[in-house]
Amino acid sequence: MAARRRSPGPGSAAAHLGESLPLERKLALYRWMRLTRTLEERLVALYRQTKVVGGLFRSLGQEADAVGSCFALEPRDVMSPLIRNMGAMLVKGATPVEILKQYMAKGDSPTRGRELNIHFGDIGPAGTTRGFLGQISPLGDMVPVMAGVAMSFKARGEDRVGLVYVGDGATSTGAFHEGINFAAVQRLPLVVIIENNGYAYSTPTSKQTAAKQFVDKAIGYGVPGEQADGNDVLAVYDVTKRAVDRARAGEGVTLIELMTYRRKGHAEHDNQSYVPPGEIEKWAAENDPIDRYVRVLTEREKVPTATLAEIDASVSAEVDEATEIAERSGTPAPLDALEGVYAEPPRERPLWFREGADVSGLGQERPEGWGTWDASKGGAR
Numbered sequence: 001m002a003a004r005r006r007s008p009g010p011g012s013a014a015a016h017l018g019e020s021l022p023l024e025r026k027l028a029l030y031r032w033m034r035l036t037r038t039l040e041e042r043l044v045a046l047y048r049q050t051k052v053v054g055g056l057f058r059s060l061g062q063e064a065d066a067v068g069s070c071f072a073l074e075p076r077d078v079m080s081p082l083i084r085n086m087g088a089m090l091v092k093g094a095t096p097v098e099i100l101k102q103y104m105a106k107g108d109s110p111t112r113g114r115e116l117n118i119h120f121g122d123i124g125p126a127g128t129t130r131g132f133l134g135q136i137s138p139l140g141d142m143v144p145v146m147a148g149v150a151m152s153f154k155a156r157g158e159d160r161v162g163l164v165y166v167g168d169g170a171t172s173t174g175a176f177h178e179g180i181n182f183a184a185v186q187r188l189p190l191v192v193i194i195e196n197n198g199y200a201y202s203t204p205t206s207k208q209t210a211a212k213q214f215v216d217k218a219i220g221y222g223v224p225g226e227q228a229d230g231n232d233v234l235a236v237y238d239v240t241k242r243a244v245d246r247a248r249a250g251e252g253v254t255l256i257e258l259m260t261y262r263r264k265g266h267a268e269h270d271n272q273s274y275v276p277p278g279e280i281e282k283w284a285a286e287n288d289p290i291d292r293y294v295r296v297l298t299e300r301e302k303v304p305t306a307t308l309a310e311i312d313a314s315v316s317a318e319v320d321e322a323t324e325i326a327e328r329s330g331t332p333a334p335l336d337a338l339e340g341v342y343a344e345p346p347r348e349r350p351l352w353f354r355e356g357a358d359v360s361g362l363g364q365e366r367p368e369g370w371g372t373w374d375a376s377k378g379g380a381r
């Protein structure tokens, strides 16, 4: 039977966790969480100024979950984030400038305005890229994809580990089941993190599964499962590091359930009218991951508050500078939408299927040269 262990909950805050990390690394965890929150607050301001194109997804209250888990990876490892894992992407090397440009759909953003928010990636052979996959919207689908990534590591004998995040809602998909089952059977070096934040859109966890807890699903897959307090950054680091070490040692998949809470709506448009009164306020007051970590650092680690204030100031300056850089960039050229989508040069003439057809009455024929035909030469701009 799979082993199950629980990390201590709020109150027993990290009494035995992350102790081995040097203070410099503990402060780095603080900085990543603060950067995540400050950058998201800036994005909210830009959203309200209509400078963000599309939805804005917050991870308010979940910063420890994203940051602490990704912090357990090595640069050569590969991670697949979700919309609430901006913190993990920052830890893995995504920059605030890239994220701001991406959210604002700038022409020189990572996807040149063709994808929104944090849907962009950087993957390749170890040492050549930062190792995070571009996100896709279909829930759960990245589990089989990451099983494939982990299988490639195993097949090539590479000392690399994959980590995939899924939400509580995503566990209800067939893809989640197929992916984790395959990875478990193949003993692939994969860590699967279920972020239990209480909701999937407006669906509460109680309507998502009949299981008492998501970590119980590990038993059915025959893999170790661990549940941890997702708002305790050192606990998150600890549980993920154990799983990463197991994967690296050839012991296969671990399923982790991180207990956290989504304090904002699904996206900024969601007014959370379905949330019971007082619930959000309670989590904000009693279980904010940054507040809790500040207490750990100042009370247990004896870090002066001035040191944390300096980090906060440097984060604010970094976000200000990144915003200025991102705001200076222009919008994409219209034909950018077609670049990198089709083969270049094209194998077929554009609209070959219309050749010889009488389309005179349609009034929607594109001129010769429309599309990638001329885009790469710049001729059609």
Ligand SMILES: Cc1ncc(C[n+]2csc(CCOP(=O)(O)OP(=O)(O)O)c2C)c(N)n1
Pocket: 082, 084, 137, 138, 139, 140, 166, 167, 168, 169, 170, 171, 173, 195, 197, 199, 200, 201, 262, 266
């Ligand atoms: C297969 C699939 N079904 C439905 C959706 C629509 N959808 C997008 S996000 C979401 C809720 C996700 O909830 P959860 O997995 O708990 O992640 P969270 O937003 O809480 O981080 C839904 C239903 C989708 N993208 N893919």
Ligand SMILES: [Mg+2]
Pocket: 167, 168, 169, 195, 196, 197, 198, 199, 200, 201
């Ligand atoms: Mg959820």
